[in-house]
Amino acid sequence: xxxxxxxxxxxxxxxxxxxxxxxxxxxxxxxxxxxxxxxxxxxxxxxxxxxxxxxxxxxxxxxxxxxxxxxxxxxxxxxxxxxxxxxxxxxxxxxxxxxxxxxxxxxxxx
Amino acid sequence: xxxxxxxxxxxxxxxxxxxxxxxxxxxxxxxxxxxxxxxxxxxxxxxxxxxxxxxxxxxxxxxxxxxxxxxxxxxxxxxxxxxxxxxxxxxxxxxxxxxxxxxxxxxxxxxxxxx
Numbered sequence: 001x002x003x004x005x006x007x008x009x010x011x012x013x014x015x016x017x018x019x020x021x022x023x024x025x026x027x028x029x030x031x032x033x034x035x036x037x038x039x040x041x042x043x044x045x046x047x048x049x050x051x052x053x054x055x056x057x058x059x060x061x062x063x064x065x066x067x068x069x070x071x072x073x074x075x076x077x078x079x080x081x082x083x084x085x086x087x088x089x090x091x092x093x094x095x096x097x098x099x100x101x102x103x104x105x106x107x108x109x110x
Numbered sequence: 111x112x113x114x115x116x117x118x119x120x121x122x123x124x125x126x127x128x129x130x131x132x133x134x135x136x137x138x139x140x141x142x143x144x145x146x147x148x149x150x151x152x153x154x155x156x157x158x159x160x161x162x163x164x165x166x167x168x169x170x171x172x173x174x175x176x177x178x179x180x181x182x183x184x185x186x187x188x189x190x191x192x193x194x195x196x197x198x199x200x201x202x203x204x205x206x207x208x209x210x211x212x213x214x215x216x217x218x219x220x221x222x223x224x225x
Contacts (some may be wrong), residue, residue: 043218044214097168098155
């Protein structure tokens with residue numbers, strides 16, 4: 001069946017560091033891909049999505065490019081801030097469901 | 111803007127007890143969902159509903175019942191609470207029938223504690 005893999009369970013960075021969170025997927029065709037962010041005590045909220053090969057999604061300084069060749073949708077940000085501390089989920093649409101990755105917790109070190 | 115309200119925020123019950131979580135949305139969305147979130151794991155779909163009185167099972171429906179008696183509300187019942195299913199339960203809604211590219215809006219979650 002369709003699946004989403006996030007390899008990093010946790011990432012610890014200092015402010016202004018460059019962020020990469022890896023997301024690879026397994027699905028046929030061109031599924032819509034999503035990045036959601038979940039702050040403590042809240043439900044997940046959509047960062048952005050992409051539906052076509054080479055499409056770039058972006059929001060709040062975060063971006064990811066849909067890559068059909070490598071089946072990836074890696075999340076990047078050039079300079080992280082303390083307010084970016086959260087859990088980030090990659091997901092894909094499969095039929096009427098969203099298939100979720102296991103999430104990556106971003107910790108910003110003081 | 112709209113909001114999704116989940117009650118209660120913390121639900122404490124004994125093993126074997128039937129426990130119910132409630133969710134209300136004022137987005138006027140068609141589709142509503144219940145997800146379970148375990149620490150270190152992704153969200154897993156328990157039930158969803160594309161309209162009033164409709165129910166569709168997700169991957170994790172065993173041990174749960176759901177009810178969509180009106181468009182704005184969706185309840186989830188744990189039929190016999192077990193300690194290994196202590197988790198956060200998230201309710202969500204979306205405008206379209208199924209998350210076909212449309213955004214899911216989530217509530218803040220309800221934490222189940224089994225004593």
